[in-house]
Structure formats: C-alpha cells, structure tokens
Amino acid sequence: MPITIADVAARAGVSKxxxxxxxxxxxxxxRTTADRVRAVITDLGYVPSARAVGLARGRTRVVGMLVPALTWPWMGEVLQGAVDVVETEGYGLLLFTCNRGDESMRRFASQVSAKSFDGLLVVEPEGALDYITALYERGLPVILIDDRAHQPRFPSVRTTNQAGARAAxxxxxxxxRRRPLVITGLRRFGCTQERLAGFAEGYAEAGLPIDPARxxxxxxxxxxxxxxxESLxxxxxxxxxxxxxxxxxxxxxLQALRDAGCRVPQDVAVVGFDDLPLARQTHPPLSSVRQPLREMGAAAARTLVSHLAGTPLPDTPTIIPTSFTVRASTGTT
Structure with a gap:
C-alpha cells in the first residue's frame, strides 16, 4: 500500500x-517537531503528490484550456503552440471541449469550482463569452485566443483578419482577376465579417466593388x-x-472547378485562408492567407504562465499579423 500523509502523522505523533x-x-x-516529521518522511519513503502540495499552496501548476471542439481544422495548431509553452514551463494542461453542449459546460464549471487549474486559455465556444467574462471578473486569469472581433474585457490574442483578406x-x-467569387464563413462570426470587409476594401480601392451575386x-x-x-x-x-x-x-x-473542367489558375485563381498543411496538399497547391495559429496559441500560453509567475496581464490585445503564401492555385509554383 502507498504511504500516506496519515501514516507520516501517526508515526511522528502529530496531526496531518x-x-x-x-x-x-x-x-x-x-524546529524539533519539524525535524521529527522530516525524519519520518525519509524513513517511510513518503512522496507527496504534486497535486496535493499544489492545492495546499493554493496552486495546481495546471493550466486549463477550453475549446469548442478538436475537429476544427486549425485547432491542432493552436493547441500545439499552447502545449509547447505550458510543458516547457513545467505546467500540466487540462483540456475541455464542448462536444456535448450544455453537459460539457456543466462538467467544465465543476472543474472551475474545484479550482482544478490556475488559469484558463479559451478558444470561445459559441455563446460562452459572458460566462468566461464572469470567471475573469471573479479572479480567474483568462486569455482568449482568436477573439472573433468580440473585443472582450480580458486579455486576448488575435490576428489581422481584415488586413489578411485585403492582401488576398x-x-x-x-x-x-476582376470578378471574384467570395465564399464566406458563417456571417455571425466576427472573423467572417472582418475577412469580407478587408477583401471588399481591396477591390473597392481599385474601383471594383464586390458584386453581391458573387x-x-x-x-x-x-x-x-x-x-x-457548382451553384454559380x-x-x-x-x-x-x-x-x-x-x-x-x-x-x-478546387474540387468543383476540377469536376467542371475549369483550369486552375488559368481559368479561375483560388485563394484560401489559414494556410494549414492542407494548403500544400491540394491539387494544385493552394495560395492562402497564413493565420499564425501556432504562434497565437504559444503567445496566449506564454502570457498566462508569465502572469502566474507574477507579471501583470496586458491591458491591450496581443496582435500577431497574417502573411500571404503564394502557390500554384494563383499561378506560382
């Protein structure tokens, strides 16, 4: 049987x-009592768990991370960036998803109540911003990754969606190319609105407003x-x-154009957004606005861990700019 703190207390004749x-x-x-307790710890070979010691000190050395789902195409990059920093700094990572909706959020809330982690990284599950804000206002350090233009009242890390789309x-x-088809994301998302605005801005400056039919x-x-x-x-x-x-x-x-016999890029040039590994694997390889996903995850984790070590949280968002990667889908190999 493993040695417990109760065993140490009994042998040393003191309380737990x-x-x-x-x-x-x-x-x-x-000093005499402390020396006796330490001697018993050595004799019995008692090793306190890191979690027990952390909780006794009011710290767990665990960072929580709440995300909508791991099935989002870019979530792995964000998560890897965060993990790289968290593990390097000697913290553990407790990951929560919202795959089960309200049930998932109830389980997450129970872990918040149990103080299972020292701070929280968040890729916002839809509709959860008010709750996350309340946690921050009650004292939980929180960093939001990809603020979707919501401009929260707590620290965030984001990228330049509008400028990236304008570059495209x-x-x-x-x-x-004077007649682009724009395939947006869900209109209620701030990133969709920013990308649509940036792209329209680029064409408007050239005297070519975007046709709503496209x-x-x-x-x-x-x-x-x-x-x-296919529809157009x-x-x-x-x-x-x-x-x-x-x-x-x-x-x-790209698949629909290929099926219709359209040549890319000769007939139609194609640009994406994110620059995931997928962009290098399409046929032809895809030109794309690069979202600094891994860097965003790392920056958020670095900010949180630094705060847990005593550095004040920043008053303004951390902004990591997009860049543009040209590949064969717009004419360059």
Missing part, C-alpha cells in the same frame, strides 16, 4: 495538518466550397477567382 505545514515550508511549526484582394487584382455564405466546410462553385456555374454567373474564408472550403472549390 502539521505534516502538511512542514511539507509546505511553513515557519509556525517548532491585392494579390488577385495584380493577376488581373458572395456566398458558407460554413467553413469542404462541401460549402464545392456547393458554392449552374446559374451562369461568371467569375475568374475564388476567395474562400478558409482552406477547407477553398479545397472544396
């Missing part, structure tokens, strides 16, 4: 509270990209470029 105070370096235990427009205009709302899936292209081709709406709000829907657009 006294053993705990010795383990945690409290200076209110007399400038690139397509330089290629002479703007199709999608849901960031492969199927929505394919369906959008069937309706006879001409377009010479596609700007999709993520790489997965851009891949669907």
């Amino acid at each position: 509270t006294t053993v705990s105070r010795v383990l945690n370096g409290k200076d209110d235990v007399d 427009a400038v690139h397509l205009l330089a290629l002479g 703007v199709v709302e999608g849901d960031f899936t492969f199927e929505c990209g394919r369906a959008a292209v 081709l069937a309706a006879g709406v001409p377009f010479d470029a596609v700007f999709a709000h993520n790489d997965l829907s851009a891949a669907g657009a």
Whole structure:
C-alpha cells in the first residue's frame, strides 16, 4: 500500500495538518517537531503528490484550456503552440471541449469550482463569452485566443483578419482577376465579417466593388466550397477567382472547378485562408492567407504562465499579423 500523509502523522505523533505545514515550508511549526516529521518522511519513503502540495499552496501548476471542439481544422495548431509553452514551463494542461453542449459546460464549471487549474486559455465556444467574462471578473486569469472581433474585457490574442483578406484582394487584382467569387464563413462570426470587409476594401480601392451575386455564405466546410462553385456555374454567373474564408472550403472549390473542367489558375485563381498543411496538399497547391495559429496559441500560453509567475496581464490585445503564401492555385509554383 502507498504511504500516506496519515501514516507520516501517526508515526511522528502529530496531526496531518502539521505534516502538511512542514511539507509546505511553513515557519509556525517548532524546529524539533519539524525535524521529527522530516525524519519520518525519509524513513517511510513518503512522496507527496504534486497535486496535493499544489492545492495546499493554493496552486495546481495546471493550466486549463477550453475549446469548442478538436475537429476544427486549425485547432491542432493552436493547441500545439499552447502545449509547447505550458510543458516547457513545467505546467500540466487540462483540456475541455464542448462536444456535448450544455453537459460539457456543466462538467467544465465543476472543474472551475474545484479550482482544478490556475488559469484558463479559451478558444470561445459559441455563446460562452459572458460566462468566461464572469470567471475573469471573479479572479480567474483568462486569455482568449482568436477573439472573433468580440473585443472582450480580458486579455486576448488575435490576428489581422481584415488586413489578411485585403492582401488576398491585392494579390488577385495584380493577376488581373476582376470578378471574384467570395465564399464566406458563417456571417455571425466576427472573423467572417472582418475577412469580407478587408477583401471588399481591396477591390473597392481599385474601383471594383464586390458584386453581391458573387458572395456566398458558407460554413467553413469542404462541401460549402464545392456547393458554392457548382451553384454559380449552374446559374451562369461568371467569375475568374475564388476567395474562400478558409482552406477547407477553398479545397472544396478546387474540387468543383476540377469536376467542371475549369483550369486552375488559368481559368479561375483560388485563394484560401489559414494556410494549414492542407494548403500544400491540394491539387494544385493552394495560395492562402497564413493565420499564425501556432504562434497565437504559444503567445496566449506564454502570457498566462508569465502572469502566474507574477507579471501583470496586458491591458491591450496581443496582435500577431497574417502573411500571404503564394502557390500554384494563383499561378506560382
């Protein structure tokens, strides 16, 4: 049987509270008693769990991370960035998803109540921002990753969605593409609104406002990209470029163009958003706005761990800019 704190207390003739105070370096235990407790710990080979010591000190050295689901195409990159920092700094990571909706959130709330972690990284589950804000206001350190233009009242890490989309427009205009099809994400998302605004801004500055007939709302899936292209081709709406709000829907657009016998990029140039590993694997490889996903996860984790070590949380968002990667889908290998 493993040696417990009760065994140490019994052998030393003290209470479990006294053993705990010795383990945690409290200076209110007399020296003779403390020495006796330490000797018993050595004799019995008692090893206190890191969790027990952490809880006694009011710290767990665990970081919580709440995300909507691990099935989102870019979630793995964000998670890896966070894990790289958390593990390097000697913390554990407790991951929560919202796959089961309200049930998942109830389980998460129970872990919050149990103080199972010292701080929280969040990729916001839809509709949870008010709850997360309340946790922050009650004293839980929170960092939001990808604020979706919500501008929360607590620290966040985000990227330049609008500027990235504008860069896509400038690139397509330089290629002479004047009639782009835009496949958006869900319109209620702030990132969708920012990407649509940035792309429209680029074309408006060239005197070419985006035709609403060529703007199709999608849901960031492969199927929505394919369906959008098929719909415009069937309706006879001409377009010479596609700007999709993520790489997965851009891949669907590529598939539909290929099925229809359209040449990419000769007939239609295609640009995605995110620059996931998928973008290098499509046919042809996909030009894409690179979202610094791993860097965002790492920056959020670094900010949180630094705060747990005593650094104040920042008053303004951390912004990591997008960049643009050119590949064969717009004419460059």
